Every structure is written in C-alpha cells, then in structure tokens.
Amino acid sequence: MTQVPARDAEHYALGTVGVSKNFGGVQALHRLSISIPKGQITCVIGPNGSGKSTLINILSGVLPMDSGMVIVDGVGLRTVHPYETPDLGITRTFQDVRLFNQISVMDNIMVVLTERKLWPSLFQRSKSEHRQRAEQVLRDVGMWDKRDAMAEDLSYGQRKLLEMARAMALDVNIYLFDEPFAGLFPQMLVRVKDILKQLRAREKSILFISHNMEIVRELSDHLIVMDSGELLVEGDVDEVLAKQEVIEAYLGA
C-alpha cells in the first residue's frame, strides 16, 4: 500500500489514518489512509460501492467510524461530530442533493450564516451582514433572482447549485463535494467547474467525487482511486492515471 505522510500538516489539509467502517457484514472502508493536499483539488474515483461516499460521510461526521483517525490540520480525531465540522473548517454537499426544501432559497443560505449557539440565536434577527453575504453567494452562482422561491420548486440543476452555494456560504478551508457533476446539463457543468476552480484560486482544499474522467483529468491535481473500501492508489493525477493497475481496474481500457 502506498505510504502517505498523513501527519504532514504543512502540506495536507485533511486525511485519514486506518479508517474502517462496516455496515452490518458489509465492509465499506477497510483501513483507509488517504490525504488531501492543501489548496488543491483532489478527486476520488472508484466503482460504485467502493466507499467514496462513506469516506465523505466519515470526514464530515455524518457517520461515525469504527476505527482509525481523521486528521484535520495535523490533529488526529477519533470521533468527528457533524456539528463540529464548520469549526474544523469542513463543509460538504450530499450525493442526493439535500436542501431545506420547504423554506426559501434565501433562508437556505441564511441558515448557515447565523448564530450557532442556542440562546444567542433566539435573540438574533437577520442581520444586514448576513443578508449581504447571502446575496453575494447567490449572485455568485447566478441564483439571486430565485431568492424567494421555495428550494423544492427549483430544477435539479438549480438545486445542485444552491447546495454548493450553501456550502460556499461557509467560509471554511475544506470543501467536500459528493458527485457535484452528476446529472448536470453541459452549461451547468461549466458553472460547477468554475466554482471549483474559483475555490482553488482562493487556496481552499477541495475533495470531490466524480465518474466523469474528462472532468477528473481537467480539474484535479491529486487523485485517489478506491476499490472495495480500500485505497488502490493515490498521488499526482497524471502519474496515477498512467499506472497500469488503475487502467485495468477502473478505466477498463
């Protein structure tokens, strides 16, 4: 297995060391150790059921890990609670677009900007700084004119964009995108690509899952190839894609 300097906090924003996860008898992740370089776009590829989404779920605390550690900025964590992740500098989107459906587009963004503590939040009205930030985020993805629509009334592509906008409203260092390109119209693909590139330009670290090899080649700096919950190979995108084992296992050519 490839040896990864996961504790190298200077170069890596996020990583795992020996993370395992079982669902009943099914092994979703088996002693997975990966690292996500700072300020780069990392892509995870692998066949269906290889544990890509499980990896994001564990990194964002949505699923507890059975064993192993998540490394955030050089600090090892045995448990990650979902509500801690913004403080750790992590946010995410979901594979099956999960918005706050029956509230407005604007409120979908506002909710991630406002006070997190229970008691102060009771006395907080929406502040102009929050509204300005929400406006900026919605304008960035071209959805400002949809601000009063219910999130559930949007088209699939718009929902996907809104979910990314919601994540980007949080100014964190690490963005985890679960299949941001799946099911998108070509025009929308360009938009989402731009979003990822913009984030990289702002020195954010990005992890995304994709099955589209063209996009993977175009966007990613770092590539992680998974198979059956294990790391097949990881490294610089060109090097990895040149490897025989990757071609055989995944590209099938």
Add this chain to the structure above:
Amino acid sequence: MATNTPETTEEGRRPGLIPRLANGNVELWANLIVLVWVIAFVLWQGVGFAITIGTVFAIWAILAVSLNLVIGFTGLLSVAHIGFFGIGAYSVAILTSKTDYSLLRTEGIPTYELPFFAALPVGIALAGLTALVVGVVFNRFRDDVFVLVSFGFAIISFNLFLNARAITRGAFGIHDVARPVIGTRVLDGELEFLVMALVCLALVSALAWFIVTSSFGRVLTAIREDEQAASVFGYQVTHYKLAIWVISAMMAAVAGGLFSSWTSFIDPNSFILLESILLVSIVILGGLATIWGSLLGAMTFVLLEEGMRFIPFLPDVYVGQARQVVLGVMLVLLMLFRPQGLLGRYRL
C-alpha cells in the same frame, strides 16, 4: 394550486380589485369567511355568548400556537400536548382548590389554597420539567415513530390523572378551582376572565412570533427539513429540538391553568387522547408553520363546535360527535386538496 400573487396569474385581463385579490387566494378567503362568521355569530347570539366563545377560543388558540411550534416549525408531529395541558390544569386545580371533600364522603386530597397566580407558574414549571425529561428520550425519534411515542405520553398522562387519586381524586375530579385575583379584585366575571385569557394568548403568540422570526426559528425549520444537513452546518440539533419542545409544553400548561380556573372543575375526561387529536386537527386546519393560522384554526374550530348547537335538526346529545365528524371530514379534505392547511407554509 393557490398562489400568493394573484395579480400575476392572468396576464392582459385586469378584473376588479377584490376579485383579483380573492381569485384563488385561499388565505384571503379563509380570513374573510371566519371574520364574517364571527361578526354574524356575535350579532345573532349576543355578547354574552360571544364572551364564552371568546374564552374557549383563547384557550384552544394558546394550545394551537404552542403545538404549531413543534409540528409546523420543527416538524415533530406530537399528540402529547394534551398531557402538558393537563399538567397545567391539574397543578392549578390541586394548588388552589380548598374544598373539604370529607363532606362528600370521598377521599380527601391535600389542599394548598394558593392563589391562581402562584399556582400557574408551578404548573408551567412542572410541565417544562416533564417535557425536559421525556424530551431527552423523544429526541431519539422522528416522523412516524415520534407520533407513536408522543401517543404513549398522552395515554400515560391520562392514566396518571385518572389513577393518582391521592392528589387528583381520579374520576371524581377537583372542584372549586380558584379564579385569578389581581390585587384585591377577583376575576370571577366572564368578561374579566376573557380579557385575561386574551392577554395570555397575546403573550404566548408574541413569544411564539419572537421565536419563529429569530435565527433560532430559522434553524427549527431547517431541522424540520433535514436534521442531518442542519447538523453538518454546525447546529446541535438535539438541543434545538429539546428547547422548543420544553417551551411549547410550558405554553400548553398556561392554557391548562386557564382552562381549569375558568371551568372551576376538572376531571380526567378533558385530557383524553381524542382532545389531543382535535388539537392536531386545529393546527393542521389553520395551517402549519404560521401563528396567525393557528389563531384562525382555533377560531374556526370553536365556531364550528358552538355553531352546531344551533343546527335545528341536530339533537344536543349528538353535537359533540357531529363536530368530530365534521372536523374529521375537513381533515381528509385538507390532506387531499390543501395539505398545508388554510394559511400553511409547510406540508406534512
């Protein structure tokens, strides 16, 4: 599908203002109809009857507003609220009643003879405490399982009221629940009590409004829509759910205290599960996730209930059943054609 912006529905043609506003605008119609209904009722039955109806309305409305915080804004379909209503009612009854039951040759209960305004906070605190304890457990559930566990709570609380005879006198009930006293003035007039009930309703509604328009309120709706997503964005959702649950239970206890003081006699029959289901119907009828809707729903319900007394061919004994039938039919129709309720902002 109704729309909130009727002026955009038809291009080119411009009908008159009222038809334009009312065209397909269920919210406006609902408000208008209930308003006209109220005025008609007062004119027809006189002010005395209106005062009675107003008090019943205030009590149901406090309950509906409190329950809407939990069902409409947080998405927890609870049928437990009749239990908190009962805790409020029994606390006030037990703490204020001074009847010597030995004359009735039944078991006595301890008497405390506290004034209403001392007993009510105790009831509110007790309901809050109970909600806190059960809420810690209930927090593990949502959706249909939550309905079931809240159902369990309603049944347990009813049985407690019925069987804890040493303090509730069980099925015999408690007599002579005290009326509120402000200064030296006893609020035993119907009008005075109505005013006080409406003041309580105003306070509860204002608090509810304060909550739902805050950042806290927005988080509640996010939790309702996707609890896990809300938690990923930094919210400890269990704390939020617990907080609104406790606040809502305390509001229900206010309604309970008013109810027992107003009727001056309570027994466990007022706290059966059916009442809780009627309450859920009121909340859905008026509209989920809207405070004004809960007031409207409570008013509609009270008018319906009282109005049926005056249907000439309906014997008095069937009035209670008939209102349940009507409410049941309305609930089915609502779920079919307008699942968010009359003024709702959210569909179950």
